Amino acid sequence: MTADQLVARMRPFGTTIFSEMSALAVSTGSINLGQGFPDTDGPPEMLAAAAEALRSGANQYPPLPGIPALRAAIVEHDRRFWGLETDPDTEVVVTAGATEAVAASILGLCEAGDEVVCFEPYYDSYAASITLAGAVRRPVTLRPGPDGRYVFDEGELRAAFGPRTRLVLLNSPHNPTGKVFTRDELTLIATLCQEHDVSVVTDEVYEHLAFTDAVTPHVPIATLPGMRERTLRISSAGKTFSCTGWKIGWATGPAALVSATQRVKQFLTFVNAAPLQPAVAVALGLPDSYFTGFRAGLQSRRDRLVAGLTDAGFRVLPSEGTYFVTADITPLGGTDGADFCRSLPARCGVVAVPTQVFYDHKEAGRHLIRFAFCKKESVIDEAADRFRKLT
């Protein structure tokens, strides 16, 4: 027997960069701008509802698709913000975070050998889920254009579609680049999906974090003509309500796509986090002011971090959304983001994430690193002070 008992197809994946970099932050006492988690709690109404649910007996298995109150709140939220109409009984499934929704949908929709078109850099779980399903990823590279905004080449996207294409896996607002896909870009993707009769799985965990100065507001691709019936839309409470440890996500869309996801999901976790489900229902029902205030808070913290990075000599690429901004290390003499991030704690006591780990074509991201700004202003200011040691 070989020493490594892991199935061959998973061996390339190792430990996630988030675990590695968070461990480095702890062991070096550095400021952790690597893994994307807020350092403050979410809305008090949500926390109070969770405590109340825990004390009042909501501690057994919830129904497989999620408790009715949460499904109703998801439907109402999607109607309020995006004008989407969804049947709470057949078109919603609550999952253990967006991560499980991504995994279960890919496992439920892809035969071995099917191809999944995605945009690199991509969130790390996408590659692992595609591989677990025995499917094949067809990455299209996002590259900074002349104004620094990440763009893709239309020809490259067209060429990624073929007879085995089963899904497009889309993420907007996009981690790690902070790109918000424009309506024109989404329309092109939608047209190709219709031409090739392909479904879309769309990860919109940052749906409330397209900043007001983005070229475009967030547009769920499901709202484009002809796309509602072929789109599975995924979101999660973690980012919008600053509770990344709760792992409450969901997938919505046509019953056939939701059912395929749910039938796999029932054998992954079955259900999760009973007392947190009613609390997320409360959070989804908060007034618009919560959502705009949350976005404004992140946008001003983005600006604060960008100013600090720019002062330190990084070439900062525009972030239009999410918790993240990417920076080019070339002006600081860096060539390899992984080496740079491993040495950053010793050099200045800050942790970031090399984005090359999110690419198949690693050269395209070798010189780029990602910083999270979902942190207290005092923490961002302290990081900015520390960056000055780099020059």
Ligand code: PMP
């Ligand atoms: N998708 C993206 C793009 C993310 O950044 C994250 C990290 N929150 C996830 C999915 C995972 O979300 P969750 O924690 O709800 O599983």
Ligand code: GLN
């Ligand atoms: N989504 C978070 C990020 O991109 C981390 C999630 C994780 O640790 N798996 O930083």
